[in-house]
Amino acid sequence: MQRVLIVEDEEHLADGLRFNLEADGFEVETAYDGELALDKFFVEKKSFDLIVLDVMMPRKNGFEVARALREAENFTPILMLTALGSPEDVLDGFEAGADDYLPKPFELSVFLARFNALLRRREWFARENGAAKPARETEVLTINGKTIDFDNLELKSDAETIRLTLMEAKLLRYLIENEGKPVSRKTILEEVWGLHEDTDTRAIDNFIVRLRKYLEIDPTKPQILQTVRGVGYRFLKTDL
């Protein structure tokens, strides 16, 4: 169970947040001013997964609390909560060590979204750091007995394995993503080549020819990479 500390002097708001977070399965503690908050860490030696921290409080404000924690090498994620919404205040918050800064009043749903985003960031960093590298999601598609593997930039059949070049892969990938839908030459140039100018080129045709040789049973009778005259091309998945 994840542990959360709410530091907020408005009891009503603190209780409201506690209620909602507990409903979501969090273990919640509250502190009604900055001094009490710091005591949780430095006197009671507690630790939390996240701190919800108000700025304007008696005795020690949120900025001071955040700074004190960071100075003490405590890097618990902080979601700062305050009525001060000017850019200067926001900057102060981040500068003090906040991870997010949410001006009051706020929608509960938005609060929860930001709250959860902060928590999930930890999970994600942990996964990124590769402790567990689960089986690689190989993004594959099979056409005419050929397996398209964008992860490895290759196209395998029983007989052979063809290596796709960068442009081949980009184009094919784009067409597949728009499967069934005709895509105009102009759009392809923009999306795949990044060309926004209106150039007359046979470049696309060339790649289509090559991709057809790779994929089609009979390249002269395209089933999968169809020409849509006057428009462009379309990828059509006939089987699986």
Add this chain to the structure above:
Amino acid sequence: MQRVLIVEDEEHLADGLRFNLEADGFEVETAYDGELALDKFFVEKKSFDLIVLDVMMPRKNGFEVARALREAENFTPILMLTALGSPEDVLDGFEAGADDYLPKPFELSVFLARFNALLRRREWFARENGAAKPARETEVLTINGKTIDFDNLELKSDAETIRLTLMEAKLLRYLIENEGKPVSRKTILEEVWGLHEDTDTRAIDNFIVRLRKYLEIDPTKPQILQTVRGVGYRFLKTDL
């Protein structure tokens, strides 16, 4: 140097952000729509420390890009940037996998604060976790009759024993860990050399040449350490 990807179709805004981030010492790449952004990851095999992601873009919007990345187990922090500021839109953004959500128009200073907060979060998690690295399994691999022994940095065949240098071993191990998958030069420089800058160097090539001489039956026709033009290299295990 930290690497940032800006995905934004308004060229003016993208250029402005690039200018400011580069001034702060970041290495910036831009993509002008969602498709091009995904290509950076899935085709060019690049990696970034942070993504600045616009929502409203042609062809593939920011929500879709974010979802696609998270589904592919890519957990690069995302700072979402958009004109859509209603609570529903914010929720959509976080639900798609964003780490922060900043409505346009925004003050540059606020953008930079949130941007930096996201990056520093990684540092902080790393510090929290100490140096918890998973124990390395001593795996022995045999290629073309040569046994690779990373423990002793040796490469044994019947005839001889080749001693691997540190860099040779690091590079080889990294390629083997990504067996079958092309790894970009940039990624190799980051993961093996620890260089985050964009240097033009032939250092990798040199080691590839050497490793090929060690491992390949015919170094002029690489079977195991293949070149993937425009991307980098890939280790391919042909037999056991």
Add this chain to the structure above:
DNA sequence: TTTGACCGTCAGGGATTAATCAAAGTTCGC
């Protein structure tokens, strides 16, 4: 059937990227 727009195809060249190798630089132990 004619006509013009559109598409398929291919050879060749330009541009980019990689391989190679020698030489210089770096690091480390002694």
Add this chain to the structure above:
DNA sequence: GCGAACTTTGATTAATCCCTGACGGTCAAA
């Protein structure tokens, strides 16, 4: 500091991609 082992640089050569542009074929409307 010296020398050996290791790594990187830089210039040159080689490879490969991708685009250009021409030509011929095909399609559909008049």
